[in-house]
Amino acid sequence: MIRWRSGSADAAGPRPRRGGSRFLARLLTAAVVPLLLAAFPSSSTASHTYKIGFIASITGPGASLGEPERDVARLLQDQLTSARGVVGPDRVRHAVEILIFDDQSRADTAASLARRLINEEKVVLLVAGTLSGPSLAMVPIATEGRTPMISMASARAIIEDPQTKRARPWIFKPVPENLHSAQKQAEYLKAVGTTNVCHLYENTAYGQDTFASASAVFPPAGINIVYGDAFDRAATEFPQVARVRASGCQAVVIGSIPPAASVINVAVRERAAQVRIVHGHGACSPDLIKTAGAAAERTVMPCGKILVADQLPAGDPVKTLNLKFISDYRRFTGGREISTFAGHAFDSLQWALIALRNLSDGLSLERQRDAAREALETKVKRWAGTHGFYTLSPEDHLGWKAEEFAFVTVRGGKFLILPRDQWK
Known part of the structure; x- marks a missing residue:
C-alpha cells in the first residue's frame, strides 16, 4: 500500500534581514512563483486510496501461470509506490493498493475471494482469474456487484454470454481466445497439407474450450478432427495416445497448459514420433520446454509477441514495450524467464490503471466503478500491449485479432518465430 504525507515547512532557519533586501526578495518571489507554477502544474494528494483486487492461481494446477502473474502484480505495486500512485483528470493524486490473493486454482475459492474484495475491501476493480474455470465462477459475482473485472484467462464465455452473444457489461480481458488460437492453428495445418488431426485436451473449462474452438474452425478450413478426447490434467498415463496411432492422424493438437501440456507432449512424442504436435497459446511458457525437454523440439504454436520480443522487427512499438517490461521483470524476480502469462497480468493491470487515471476525485464507490467500466470501453484505443494492439468498445471487451x-516453434530449447515461408 502506498502512503505518504505532505511535506511540512517547519524547519528552523536564519531569519531574513529587514529593510530593502527583504522588500526586493518579496518582489522577486511574487514574480517568479507564478511562472514556476505555470511551468510545473501541481497535483494535490487525496486521502482516499484506490484498491485493485488481484486474484491469481498462485498454487494448485495453475501455479505455473499464476506465479508469474503474482510477480507482475508485486512489480507494478513497487512502481506505483515509487510514482506515488496515479493522477486523475482533475490533477488529484491517489494512492493505489493492489490486494493480491491466491485462488488455489479452485473456482469456489475464487468466488469467495471476489465477494470479499467487492463487499468488504471495497475495491474499484478486480483483476482476477488465471484459469477459465475460476474466472467464470467470478463473472456473476462481479456482475451482481457492478464491479469491473479484468480476467487473465482465455475462454470467450468469460466476456460474452454464450446464449445472447452479447458482451458481458462488467467483464473484460486482454487475453487471446482459443478461437484465435484455432484460427492460427488451422492456417498452419492447411499450409503444411494436413487434413486429418487428433485433438487431445485437458478436462477443464480451458481444455473444453480449445476443443470447441477447433471443432468450429477446422472443418471449414478442410481439416477433419478424426479423433478427439479429454484427459485428466493430473494424469501420467494416456491411453488416448494408442487411439491417436490407430486413427492415422497426421498431427496432434494439444489443448492444455503446463505442466499437463508437457506431460502429454512427451507421451505423444514417445509413442507417435512422426506426427506433428501443435499446441495452443496456453502452452506458451518456458515451463513447457523445461518439463517436456527434448520432446518439445519442433512443436509449434501461436503465442503472444512477448515470448519472442527480441525477434520482432526494430521499431515495432510492441517490441519496445515488451523489452522494457521484460527487463523490469527479470530485474525484479532475480532473472526469471518471461512467459505470456506475465504479459496477461501486465496488460490487465495496465487497463486497470487506465481506468483509475480517468476517475475524478470525490466520486462514491458505486460511481467510481461505473466510471472505471466506462473508461475501459472508451479509453483503450489502439493500445499497445504485450500481445499486440487492442481497441475496446461497448460491444467488444477484448479488442484483439x-x-x-506470433507463430513459433521450439528449437534448441528456445522459442523462435517460425516465418510462414518455413512452415512446410
Whole structure:
C-alpha cells in the first residue's frame, strides 16, 4: 500500500534581514512563483486510496501461470509506490493498493475471494482469474456487484454470454481466445497439407474450450478432427495416445497448459514420433520446454509477441514495450524467464490503471466503478500491449485479432518465430 504525507515547512532557519533586501526578495518571489507554477502544474494528494483486487492461481494446477502473474502484480505495486500512485483528470493524486490473493486454482475459492474484495475491501476493480474455470465462477459475482473485472484467462464465455452473444457489461480481458488460437492453428495445418488431426485436451473449462474452438474452425478450413478426447490434467498415463496411432492422424493438437501440456507432449512424442504436435497459446511458457525437454523440439504454436520480443522487427512499438517490461521483470524476480502469462497480468493491470487515471476525485464507490467500466470501453484505443494492439468498445471487451499472434516453434530449447515461408 502506498502512503505518504505532505511535506511540512517547519524547519528552523536564519531569519531574513529587514529593510530593502527583504522588500526586493518579496518582489522577486511574487514574480517568479507564478511562472514556476505555470511551468510545473501541481497535483494535490487525496486521502482516499484506490484498491485493485488481484486474484491469481498462485498454487494448485495453475501455479505455473499464476506465479508469474503474482510477480507482475508485486512489480507494478513497487512502481506505483515509487510514482506515488496515479493522477486523475482533475490533477488529484491517489494512492493505489493492489490486494493480491491466491485462488488455489479452485473456482469456489475464487468466488469467495471476489465477494470479499467487492463487499468488504471495497475495491474499484478486480483483476482476477488465471484459469477459465475460476474466472467464470467470478463473472456473476462481479456482475451482481457492478464491479469491473479484468480476467487473465482465455475462454470467450468469460466476456460474452454464450446464449445472447452479447458482451458481458462488467467483464473484460486482454487475453487471446482459443478461437484465435484455432484460427492460427488451422492456417498452419492447411499450409503444411494436413487434413486429418487428433485433438487431445485437458478436462477443464480451458481444455473444453480449445476443443470447441477447433471443432468450429477446422472443418471449414478442410481439416477433419478424426479423433478427439479429454484427459485428466493430473494424469501420467494416456491411453488416448494408442487411439491417436490407430486413427492415422497426421498431427496432434494439444489443448492444455503446463505442466499437463508437457506431460502429454512427451507421451505423444514417445509413442507417435512422426506426427506433428501443435499446441495452443496456453502452452506458451518456458515451463513447457523445461518439463517436456527434448520432446518439445519442433512443436509449434501461436503465442503472444512477448515470448519472442527480441525477434520482432526494430521499431515495432510492441517490441519496445515488451523489452522494457521484460527487463523490469527479470530485474525484479532475480532473472526469471518471461512467459505470456506475465504479459496477461501486465496488460490487465495496465487497463486497470487506465481506468483509475480517468476517475475524478470525490466520486462514491458505486460511481467510481461505473466510471472505471466506462473508461475501459472508451479509453483503450489502439493500445499497445504485450500481445499486440487492442481497441475496446461497448460491444467488444477484448479488442484483439488473431493476426497479432506470433507463430513459433521450439528449437534448441528456445522459442523462435517460425516465418510462414518455413512452415512446410
